Amino acid sequence: MVNTKDQIINVFDEQKIRKNEALISCSGVNVFYSDKQALFDVNLDIKEKEVTSLIGPSGCGKSTFLRCINRMNDVIETCSIEGLIKINGQDIYDPKIDVVELRAKIGMVFQKPNPFPKSVYENVAYGPRLHGMFINKSDMDKKVEESLVRAGLWNEVKDRLQEPGTSLSGGQQQRLCIARAIAVDPEIILMDEPCSSLDPIATAKIEELIDELKVNYTITIVTHSMQQAARVSQKTAFFHLGHLIEVGETENIFRNPINKQTEAYVTGRYG
Amino acid sequence: MNSRQKKLTLKRRFAEKRFRYYGLASLFLATTMLFIIIFSMMYRAVPAFTNYGMNLEINLPISESEDSDSQDLNYRRIINKSILSLAPDCMDRSCKRDLVRLFSSGASYDLREYIEKNSSYTNETFSLFILFSDDADLFYKFGIDEDLTEEERRLDDREVRWLQQFQKTGKVESRISKNMFLNGDSREPEIAGVLGAVIGSLYTILITLLISFPIGVFTAIYLENFAVKSRITDFIEVNINNLAAVPSIIFGLLGLALFINFFGMPRSAPLVGGCVLSLMTLPTIIISTRASLQAVPPSIREAALAMGASEMQVVFHHLLPASLPGILTGTIIGLARAFGESAPLLLIGMVAFIVDIPGSITDPATALPVQVYIWADSPERAFVAKTSAATLVLILLLVIINLAAVIMRKRYELKW
Numbered sequence: 001m002v003n004t005k006d007q008i009i010n011v012f013d014e015q016k017i018r019k020n021e022a023l024i025s026c027s028g029v030n031v032f033y034s035d036k037q038a039l040f041d042v043n044l045d046i047k048e049k050e051v052t053s054l055i056g057p058s059g060c061g062k063s064t065f066l067r068c069i070n071r072m073n074d075v076i077e078t079c080s081i082e083g084l085i086k087i088n089g090q091d092i093y094d095p096k097i098d099v100v101e102l103r104a105k106i107g108m109v110f111q112k113p114n115p116f117p118k119s120v121y122e123n124v125a126y127g128p129r130l131h132g133m134f135i136n137k138s139d140m141d142k143k144v145e146e147s148l149v150r151a152g153l154w155n156e157v158k159d160r161l162q163e164p165g166t167s168l169s170g171g172q173q174q175r176l177c178i179a180r181a182i183a184v185d186p187e188i189i190l191m192d193e194p195c196s197s198l199d200p201i202a203t204a205k206i207e208e209l210i211d212e213l214k215v216n217y218t219i220t221i222v223t224h225s226m227q228q229a230a231r232v233s234q235k236t237a238f239f240h241l242g243h244l245i246e247v248g249e250t251e252n253i254f255r256n257p258i259n260k261q262t263e264a265y266v267t268g269r270y271g
Numbered sequence: 272m273n274s275r276q277k278k279l280t281l282k283r284r285f286a287e288k289r290f291r292y293y294g295l296a297s298l299f300l301a302t303t304m305l306f307i308i309i310f311s312m313m314y315r316a317v318p319a320f321t322n323y324g325m326n327l328e329i330n331l332p333i334s335e336s337e338d339s340d341s342q343d344l345n346y347r348r349i350i351n352k353s354i355l356s357l358a359p360d361c362m363d364r365s366c367k368r369d370l371v372r373l374f375s376s377g378a379s380y381d382l383r384e385y386i387e388k389n390s391s392y393t394n395e396t397f398s399l400f401i402l403f404s405d406d407a408d409l410f411y412k413f414g415i416d417e418d419l420t421e422e423e424r425r426l427d428d429r430e431v432r433w434l435q436q437f438q439k440t441g442k443v444e445s446r447i448s449k450n451m452f453l454n455g456d457s458r459e460p461e462i463a464g465v466l467g468a469v470i471g472s473l474y475t476i477l478i479t480l481l482i483s484f485p486i487g488v489f490t491a492i493y494l495e496n497f498a499v500k501s502r503i504t505d506f507i508e509v510n511i512n513n514l515a516a517v518p519s520i521i522f523g524l525l526g527l528a529l530f531i532n533f534f535g536m537p538r539s540a541p542l543v544g545g546c547v548l549s550l551m552t553l554p555t556i557i558i559s560t561r562a563s564l565q566a567v568p569p570s571i572r573e574a575a576l577a578m579g580a581s582e583m584q585v586v587f588h589h590l591l592p593a594s595l596p597g598i599l600t601g602t603i604i605g606l607a608r609a610f611g612e613s614a615p616l617l618l619i620g621m622v623a624f625i626v627d628i629p630g631s632i633t634d635p636a637t638a639l640p641v642q643v644y645i646w647a648d649s650p651e652r653a654f655v656a657k658t659s660a661a662t663l664v665l666i667l668l669l670v671i672i673n674l675a676a677v678i679m680r681k682r683y684e685l686k687w
């Protein structure tokens with residue numbers, strides 16, 4: 001008899017990465033929605049403890065690419081993926097990979113804040129509870145507080161932990177979602193235009209937060225704001241019509257891009 | 272603004288106003304209809320809740336209870352003796368029969384009950400409230416119809432004279448009819464009650480709920496979240512929608528053929544009724560559950576999946592709680608429809624004349640709507656009021672069910 005547990009490989013169990021090797025490495029990634037191709041042969045490496053931003057005009061496949069990393073595209077029935085995506089040297093589309101385990105280690109923050117219709121506390125405690133991280137209530141309380149502190153929300157919500165998460169303001173909700181994502185101690189955080197529905201002040205707070213979080217986490221962020229990409233990220237990748245046009249140090253991408261299309265986009269001439 | 276635009280604006284404003292009046296008019300019409308139905312029902316049901324009776328002097332003879340076989344007969348004889356003492360001039364057989372006929376045949380049971388409760392069985396005289404039979408009761412309530420000749424009336428002149436005579440003694444009074452609420456069906460209107468039908472209906476609806484709720488909800492969850500879209504699921508979906516439109520009597524035929532003839536379940540039992548009605552309720556529950564599952568924002572599902580929740584955890588932690596109000600509403604609507612259904616129950620034998628109050632789901636029983644049908648079909652005039660009263664009880668129970676739905680919906684409603 002085969003024990004199913006033996007068949008499951010946990011991507012993050014062993015520390016396989018050597019120095020200067022990418023945490024996430026993608027090669028030849030093609031994505032199709034039914035018969036429409038959304039990504040063409042994307043090769044991209046993402047380094048540990050760095051912020052990588054994905055920029056490009058709407059519909060260029062940035063979000064699609066982001067969702068390949070935590071296999072959220074599996075949910076879409078018509079979506080099919082070709083190519084190799086490795087995290088920690090392990091192919092994440094290997095049938096032996098348990099997708100639930102994978103997603104537990106990759107936090108995701110969405111475009112629109114989407115807290116659960118539960119209390120602030122329950123929102124943050126949901127992940128740890130799901131993965132059985134704590135038995136004690138005091139440990140859980142500590143974790144919730146720690147996550148909220150890290151997300152820069154603790155001072156604003158410490159007196160209203162039992163209020164529904166949906167009663168917070170938009171910016172607070174988004175930071176609550178970030179707290180929820182980091183409560184399970186992920187390795188990677190994916191952010192899909194986290195500031196697109198927020199005002200400038202809330203945006204500034206989130207950007208500050210990203211800066212602090214990069215010490216502990218590998219962050220990949222999709223953004224429409226070039227200034228944001230320039231401010232928060234070390235690496236920038238420019239997508240256009242499903243192709244990865246250029247990737248490099250953020251400074252280089254914005255100061256002296258190699259590709260003409262990149263230059264046109266970052267200087268605001270099109271897109 | 273030129274004149275053409277001005278005209279257009281005026282026209283639009285008028286159309287707006289007219290539309291509002293249409294809405295108001297239809298609302299008024301609908302509520303008027305509802306009130307007319309409810310009030311006419313109440314008006315006609317009122318006589319069914321009271322019953323005229325008379326305090327009779329009962330004289331118990333000594334040691335007649337030793338012979339247990341003839342006990343019922345003895346009680347009847349005791350009652351008849353005190354009835355006949357009301358009109359001493361009544362000598363011949365037909366006169367006596369007519370006089371006794373004015374009182375309810377259930378009086379002997381009342382007497383037995385009274386004696387068993389008070390356990391006083393000596394040679395004593397006491398007064399007992401004896402119900403009149405339906406014809407006498409209707410005479411006190413409505414008088415006699417002057418247009419009819421004596422031969423056409425239910426009561427002849429002599430009987431009318433007796434009843435008037437009784438009233439003069441001051442012993443005749445109208446009381447709330449306990450029988451109406453505490454008895455099962457009966458051939459005698461003054462004895463017949465709705466309790467048997469109410470209990471039967473509740474058993475039936477309980478079975479319906481227990482069968483259709485879990486099956487319906489799980490079917491909907493599977494179709495909505497797990498099933499891969501294919502021709503087969505499309506086919507199933509179309510058929511579920513069709514099932515909702517099938518006339519209910521067809522389900523009765525199915526129940527008769529399948530549950531009773533094939534599985535050999537007991538005839539006339541709430542168990543079978545519940546099974547049949549759950550077939551009818553299932554599509555309603557499936558459709559409403561799917562609709563409310565679809566109404567949950569996909570972002571919640573995505574958030575949970577991204578947290579590392581499995582599909583099943585997403586369903587049970589997020590989708591079900593969020594769609595519970597909708598599911599409950601759909602279920603209650605389905606159950607309310609099943610509660611008011613009579614046609615399928617007729618076919619599986621729940622239309623039988625059943626006096627006993629059902630004690631379990633396999634006992635023969637009838638349901639409230641069927642009781643309404645049975646009484647509406649009965650020739651005795653007093654059943655007209657009974658029919659309305661049973662309908663009122665049915666409506667009342669439906670209101671209670673719907674209120675429960677509203678309360679539960681409020682209780683589980685989430686704010687986004």
